[in-house]
Amino acid sequence: TVKDSADSSAGQTTEPFQLPGPPHKPIVTDVSKNSVSLTWQPNAHEGGAAVTSYIIEAFSQSAGSTWQTVADMVKIETHTITGLLPNTIYLFIVRAVNAYGLSDPSPISEPVRTQDV
Amino acid sequence: VGEQILPEGRCCNVCRGYDFCAEGVICGENSECKNRNTKAECECKSGYASIHGDSTYCEDIDECATQMHYCQANTVCVNLPGSHRCDCLPGFIRVDEYSCTEHDECASGLNLCDENAICTNTIRGHLCTCKPGYVGNGTICRA
Ligand SMILES: [Ca+2]
Numbered sequence: 001t002v003k004d005s006a007d008s009s010a011g012q013t014t015e016p017f018q019l020p021g022p023p024h025k026p027i028v029t030d031v032s033k034n035s036v037s038l039t040w041q042p043n044a045h046e047g048g049a050a051v052t053s054y055i056i057e058a059f060s061q062s063a064g065s066t067w068q069t070v071a072d073m074v075k076i077e078t079h080t081i082t083g084l085l086p087n088t089i090y091l092f093i094v095r096a097v098n099a100y101g102l103s104d105p106s107p108i109s110e111p112v113r114t115q116d117v
Numbered sequence: 118v119g120e121q122i123l124p125e126g127r128c129c130n131v132c133r134g135y136d137f138c139a140e141g142v143i144c145g146e147n148s149e150c151k152n153r154n155t156k157a158e159c160e161c162k163s164g165y166a167s168i169h170g171d172s173t174y175c176e177d178i179d180e181c182a183t184q185m186h187y188c189q190a191n192t193v194c195v196n197l198p199g200s201h202r203c204d205c206l207p208g209f210i211r212v213d214e215y216s217c218t219e220h221d222e223c224a225s226g227l228n229l230c231d232e233n234a235i236c237t238n239t240i241r242g243h244l245c246t247c248k249p250g251y252v253g254n255g256t257i258c259r260a
Contacts, residue, residue, distance in 0.1 A: 110249075
């Protein structure tokens with residue numbers, strides 16, 4: 001099936017209430033040359049079904065102008081993202097997932113620079 | 118001597134880590150056999166959900182179904198076996214895998230970001246984040 005989704009505030013058949021609320025701003029807990037560890041608090045509003053996982057997205061000017069999904073099926077509120085470039089500034093956001101779909105993104109993390117080689 | 122367990126419904130112990138799946142457990146086409154402590158279990162493959170609550174038989178999750186919201190603003194949802202895709206509406210530009218936006222305010226220079234900030238497009242506009250070592254609201258970043 002193919003579904004149009006023109007604007008999130010008009011013509012949506014999904015009750016936004018059914019989706020989880022966005023997680024709180026992710027906090028950077030550790031940084032290395034190729035990895036960053038994050039932790040975040042879930043939103044109190046789970047929506048119409050329990051939150052089953054999280055999606056983590058990363059932004060870096062060296063990777064272009066879109067957010068890349070760097071982890072999904074994350075089951076707990078903490079994760080280490082690996083495979084990052086050294087000496088590079090990254091931003092992170094987190095979305096919660098339930099049976100109805102994805103939450104809005106969390107606020108952006110503090111920017112973090114991976115360690116130099 | 119490894120730890121021994123008594124599997125469900127059996128007479129005799131096996132060693133922990135026994136490969137129950139190797140005995141020939143039948144899982145449906147979108148399901149995989151997984152070894153548990155005391156038995157084998159079918160588990161739906163990623164992107165599939167159990168039919169009638171039994172993971173022996175699994176069907177594709179239709180992420181584009183009417184009540185679903187896997188794809189976010191300004192996208193067209195395309196269902197695929199085991200996954201899905203969110204395509205940008207014609208003329209819209211990509212923000213992330215799940216959403217698109219009408220104008221590339223970051224590339225066009227139509228943004229309020231300080232030269233020491235990182236510009237990110239959002240579904241309705243853009244955001245400015247000061248780089249590490251700078252503080253401010255993004256429109257202004259000071260060392
Ligand atoms: Ca699918």
